[in-house]
Amino acid sequence: MVSxxxxxxxxxxxxxxxxxxxxxxxxxxxxxxxRQMSLRxxxxxxxxxxxxxxxxxxxHMAQSLAKFPYLRTLDDFEFDAQPSLDPRQIRDLATCRWxxxxxxxxxxxxxxxxxxxxxxGLGREAIRRGYSVLFISAxxxxxxxxxxxxxxxxxxxxxxxxxxKLLIVDELGYLPLETHAGHLFFMLVSRRYERGSILITSxxxxxxxxxxxxxxxxxxxxxxxxxxxxxVITIRGDSYRLREKRRSGLIKPSQVVTDAQASV
Ligand code: ADP
Ligand code: MG
Numbered sequence: 001m002v003s004x005x006x007x008x009x010x011x012x013x014x015x016x017x018x019x020x021x022x023x024x025x026x027x028x029x030x031x032x033x034x035r036q037m038s039l040r041x042x043x044x045x046x047x048x049x050x051x052x053x054x055x056x057x058x059x060h061m062a063q064s065l066a067k068f069p070y071l072r073t074l075d076d077f078e079f080d081a082q083p084s085l086d087p088r089q090i091r092d093l094a095t096c097r098w099x100x101x102x103x104x105x106x107x108x109x110x111x112x113x114x115x116x117x118x119x120x121g122l123g124r125e126a127i128r129r130g131y132s133v134l135f136i137s138a139x140x141x142x143x144x145x146x147x148x149x150x151x152x153x154x155x156x157x158x159x160x161x162x163x164x165k166l167l168i169v170d171e172l173g174y175l176p177l178e179t180h181a182g183h184l185f186f187m188l189v190s191r192r193y194e195r196g197s198i199l200i201t202s203x204x205x206x207x208x209x210x211x212x213x214x215x216x217x218x219x220x221x222x223x224x225x226x227x228x229x230x231x232v233i234t235i236r237g238d239s240y241r242l243r244e245k246r247r248s249g250l251i252k253p254s255q256v257v258t259d260a261q262a263s264v
Pocket of ligand 1: 072077079113114116117
């Protein structure tokens, strides 16, 4: 191709923000020729390359906005190691229908059994399907909200946490929460109610939420909203990490109980 024409085409593709086509034009056209594509097939082929790049960028950007503590996928999750889980239930949740419906999801179980892993995996699946996601620990959430209340910016913060289609609140019940935590949490849950989904991981069962929030009335009010449209995953069994260590002979089976208790 004449270089002036190439320049013009590059400029037009830039202006149209078709950067994947622009950057790989020669390679894409060569490939289309090699596969003897018709003109229409070639246009489709070019569009696919552009969409693939845009999707990849969107997922990358949404993942960094989600602030996951680590990146894990549902494919990395070993279901054989966690027989108390039904893989069909997780596969069904991975379709994200519950997020489309604005349902809540509670993932409960002892430390180290894969609650955060599943939450991140489901969060990434949600992003892949175009939903906005935000991950935060329960203690950070309460700290941020109570500071905002002191600064007179609670409304602003509640709006911020009400925006993502899926809010993941991790580790509810691990750390003692301050006195006002229940009220702040209730305000947030009410704000999001029937608008967006919330995924909560906890080492405590719902019957213990009264003691998590030091207030059984507020805990009941929160649960009333959460459990209205909800799914619950209960994981039982040993910590995955301890299981791995035990397998590799680093610790003896008798130590597992002690270590698991120590990390509660
Ligand atoms: P918790 O239940 O305390 O949130 P995590 O989800 O953080 O536990 O799991 C602890 C570690 O063990 C993570 O690195 C996680 O990826 C890994 N893990 C836990 N369960 C499994 C599993 N079934 N398959 C693969 N990795 C797992
Ligand atoms: Mg965790």
